[in-house]
């Protein structure tokens with residue numbers, strides 16, 4: 001290994017330049033980052049993978065992010081909204097299969113009918129699982145009051161990706177208006193923390209116009225914000241979106257994949273005790289992409305347990321994996337894959353972020 005990489009990996013704190021150097025490593029050198037990340041994972045969170053059963057319960061969305069296939073302006077999408085009964089069936093499946101946690105994700109809505117419905121749904125999900133199921137939600141930007149309401153109703157983790165921490169880039173991938181505002185998104189993330197959630201964020205990797213410097217700043221942001229969980233993965237272009245016009249300047253998919261691996265590994269070394277998800281988008285590029293991420297620092301996997309019939313309509317990006325498998329097929333195939341990746345499965349455990357637990361004790 002070059003002494004330069006060795007010297008950086010021996011540091012306790014990475015500078016922006018250090019991170020850029022690590023992101024620039026070639027195929028041989030990057031292995032040292034990966035090995036170090038796996039060692040850190042073993043020591044601080046254990047070689048364990050926790051499941052979160054993912055229910056993508058609706059693709060109705062009132063926003064227009066330029067990268068996303070289910071944006072409001074895409075008229076080619078068959079909109080769906082799974083009934084509460086069906087969502088609760090998925091929760092039951094997760095509970096009975098010892099997933100211990102679920103994630104409810106959907107397009108963004110903030111009308112009162114939606115807010116009340118989610119509150120009710122969270123309460124019911126707790127009720128039918130003897131209060132045992134752990135619930136993460138990923139329902140976009142809401143008011144502090146709504147975040148608090150949902151927290152009290154039973155959700156204890158929240159995912160809201162900042163998407164990019166570079167303001168200029170943010171407005172290249174979103175409209176610039178009241179619904180899409182960088183400061184508002186940041187404030188929402190702060191409100192999530194204030195409401196008492198284990199707070200998760202993340203970015204897309206390989207966006208058009210994104211540089212290694214931007215990505216280094218993203219990692220430093222996670223650290224400064226003292227985040228508990230991160231889910232980040234490759235950007236995958238979708239033909240029916242405005243951002244598709246920049247497809248010619250994108251890195252090849254495999255490079256976006258490799259860059260995502262490095263981002264995960266570097267983050268694990270920087271923030272040793274947080275939860276890091278192996279994003280589904282990794283699997284859209286490499287059939288064993290998520291398992292590869294588990295070997296370089298990730299410790300959370302979110303098997304899709306959305307009723308199969310709805311899956312093909314939740315295509316944030318194209319080539320989304322597992323859209324024609326049922327929840328049970330997913331479980332069996334995943335279990336084998338994770339064991340092959342060298343991890344134990346954290347069945348029947350919430351698998352909370354140790355970082356959050358320490359943050360609470362401060």
Ligand code: SAH
Nearest residue numbers: 067068106107108140161234235236316317
């Ligand atoms: N509406 C909510 C949750 C659903 S979208 C929200 O926006 O927060 C969940 C995540 O999917 C987004 O945060 C974004 O990072 C990711 N995503 C959307 N389109 C994508 C694409 N084309 N490629 C990769 N990830 C994408």
Ligand code: SF4
Nearest residue numbers: 061063065068071107
């Ligand atoms: Fe809607 Fe989320 Fe897609 Fe943006 S990323 S368009 S908020 S589903």
